[in-house]
Amino acid sequence: MGKEVKTNAVRILDRNKVEYELNKYECDDFKDGVSIADMLEQSYDMSFKTLVTVGKSGKYYVFAIPVDKEINMKKAAKEVGEKNIEMVHVKDINAVTGYIRGGCTPIGMKKNYPTVINESAKEHEKIIVSGGRLGLQIILKPDDLVKVTNGRYADIIMH
Numbered sequence: 001m002g003k004e005v006k007t008n009a010v011r012i013l014d015r016n017k018v019e020y021e022l023n024k025y026e027c028d029d030f031k032d033g034v035s036i037a038d039m040l041e042q043s044y045d046m047s048f049k050t051l052v053t054v055g056k057s058g059k060y061y062v063f064a065i066p067v068d069k070e071i072n073m074k075k076a077a078k079e080v081g082e083k084n085i086e087m088v089h090v091k092d093i094n095a096v097t098g099y100i101r102g103g104c105t106p107i108g109m110k111k112n113y114p115t116v117i118n119e120s121a122k123e124h125e126k127i128i129v130s131g132g133r134l135g136l137q138i139i140l141k142p143d144d145l146v147k148v149t150n151g152r153y154a155d156i157i158m159h
Contacts (some may be wrong), residue, residue, distance in 0.1 A: 007132030008108035013140070016148050020140040023128070023148065025134035030102035033067025039135075044068040045120065047128045050104045052097055052113075055082035060096055062106050062115040064129060064145070069118070069157040076156045079116050103133040106149045115151035117142065122153060 008084050013020050025040055033049040034044075048064040051071055055061060056146045065071055077085045093101050098110040106129060121127050121142035128147065131138045146152060 007105075007136065009105045009138060010150075012108040012148055013144075018140060018144045018148060020138050020144070022131060023117070023136050023137040023139060025137070027102070037067055042128060046124050046126070048117070048121065050106050050130060052088040052093060052104065053085040054088050055080065055085045057082060058148040060088065060111070060113045061085060062109065062113045062149070062151075063118075063156055064106050064115070064121070064151075065118040065157050066120060071156055072158045075154075076116065078115050079154045079156060098132075099132055100134070103130055103136070105130040105132045105138065106145065106151065107138070108132065111149060115149040116154050116156055117146060117148070117149075117151050118157050119153040119155050120157075121145070 028138065033047055037044050037047040044067050047067045049067045051063045053061045056121050063071055063076055073085055088096055090101055093104060097104055099105065124142060128137050128139050129144050
């Protein structure tokens with residue numbers, strides 16, 4: 001492992017003695033999760049994208065859902081106790097999370113925002129999330145993701 005891989009997310013996993021694998025791939029600019037899963041021949045169900053939202057209260061919330069699914073804003077808002085939520089504008093992602101679009105992971109953001117992982121993650125031994133920068137993925141147990149983000153599971157996708 002070269003030093004360049006140590007994103008904040010990786011440091012947090014190491015500090016918490018969480019077992020994980022890193023997967024590096026070539027990626028110079030933003031690609032959506034489905035394109036990356038296709039490129040790497042990974043299951044959509046196991047590949048999770050990170051969505052950052054802001055509630056009416058001005059508080060931020062993080063959601064992790066399968067890359068081929070859409071978030072149900074009503075369910076997600078209800079889950080975090082907000083009347084409604086909206087996606088954080090792309091230009092604000094770095095300021096809010098410390099990560100860039102396409103490299104945003106629920107682990108190790110600037111602040112520990114309330115995090116909800118879609119309950120389908122529990123169906124898998126391991127899931128894949130971004131590693132904190134373009135071209136890096138973290139593969140870990142869903143319960144470990146919940147643990148390091150102080151997150152929880154809920155049904156937050158469109159059916």
